[in-house]
Amino acid sequence: MLFCFLLAFILSFDSLGIGVAYGVKKIYVPKTIRLIISLASFTLSFISTAVSRLAISVIFSPFVSDLIGAIIFFVIGIYMLLSLNKSDLSFGDTDNSLDIDRKEALCIGIAVSMDSSATGLGLGTNASFWFPVAIFCMQYLMLSLGIFLGGTVKKFPKINDKFLTAIPGIILITLGLLRLFNIIF
Secondary structure, three states, X not given: OHHHHHHHHHHOHHHHHHHHHHHHOOOEOOHHHHHHHHHHHHHHHHHHHHHHHHHHHHHOOHHHHHHHHHHHHHHHHHHHHHXXXXXXXXXXXXXXXXXXXXXXXXXXXXXXXXXXXHHHHHHHHHOOOHHHHXXXXXXXXXXXXXXXXXHHOOOOOOOOHHHHHHHHHHHHHXXXXXXXXXXXX
């Protein structure tokens, strides 16, 4: 369970950055909208872990499913590092109303849950019900913390989008390599 929450924390750095960007720009994100974003992340993570547990455990041996999971972690980490130049944490307010509506929240929730959904697949037979719950909690907490920090700190330093994207990528690569090392040896 602790592993699930740590992994969810790592995967929620983008929500922290999004929250800070919204707070600095004074974009209003009410609690219900934050819940929609978190619920979208929960739903996609739940589906991916359920598919992972069912499909991988039925089709593949535990060794092969662990190997696939390690490779998925590694590939997601590499993808995050390669997409550093494409990162824009201030997206979402498509109508420039300074208010995130339900449709925008759903799109944001889907966008921030892509890495956690793929990670849910990577967990394979090790996937736990706690992972989607942890994703829900951490997405909500990190988004709220970011909004608070961005809205209260007068001279907030510019968020380095590349840094926020690189940290989880490096950690996922490391987790993938550690799992590969564990499987092989």
